[in-house]
Amino acid sequence: MVEKNKKLKVVFSGGGTLGSVTPLISVYDAIKEKYPNTEFFWVGTKNGPEKVLIEDKGIRFLVFFSGKLRRYVSLYNIIDLFKIIIGFFESLIFLKKEKPDLCISAGGFVSVPLHWATRFIKIPTWIHQQDVRVGLSNKLMSSFATVITTALEQNSNYFPIEKTVYLGNPVRQDILDVDKQKAIELFGISRKKPIVLVTGGGTGSENVNRLVADSVEYLKDTCDIIHLSGKDRSHELLNKIALDNDHYKTFSFLQDEMKHAYAVADLVISRGGFGTLTELSILKKPAIIIPIPGHQEENVAFLAKSGAVILVDQSTCTGQKLASIVKDILGDKESMQNMSEKLSKLIRVSKKQDILNIFEKIIIK
Structure with missing residues (x-):
């Protein structure tokens, strides 16, 4: 049994996008609540969207060198190999100094040098696999991991059975604790029409932004639109569209307000990151998903095969076609209900106590 007042040190890592970040925030919240004296660190990326979220939590944010190993021949592989080596030694120095009790990651190449370094000073590690396709970074870290958890039961087969646990995907509980009326007031929405929330992920998506921009005119009599366009994207055109259309509001990035955007949304259009899909699952939101090609x-x-979401191919879709899909969904309440119910059953959300059980089991060892 771990004493609640014991001073522990935990290092999270991940970033570049929010995909490897959002489930770990839930893990952080669970540990922080039960073990308030724990000191936390986060190793992230220099220019990723995660820094604002992490520092807002009061977690010390660090940036080490890291590099991406591509599965094809590229000069950048040589350059990034040197970055990984530098990051490995930076991690080694940091770990020897701080002597953390545990390092936790949900993937991302920023985590690889850190988790490799733990092996040399015998610090336990926990990696979490979200996506259907096992990422290269998790493959590279799995042989050193103390515990591996998976969001999907089928992915347990890709890792050593003796240290793999089917956990489901952690989700921030604060997205459930929202005053809907306050959320409506926050965005200045009348609620006379359904509300569609569009998000291209933490860094945004030019393809999604283009489709939404082209669909706004077709949807003026159908719905109000809240569009998260991404802080790294061009906003000039979108801001002009917002000035000319009362039913369209655009924001580059939302932090705490994101839970309010979810609360008022009747329909969500998003990318296909597993963290976002899990949030849609627990919130039971019908969704149109425009995935990034690949994983x-x-x-x-x-x-999509089970009828839990509508899948849209960004390479063949147009703004007019997207608007038509939105109109069809919003016009069929029964279909919206069925989609949200199916999604909530297909993606398992991890329980706080299960997260703590794994954490305590590792710490006790």
């Missing part, structure tokens, strides 16, 4: 398509495929 996100695999995340969405089994959900």
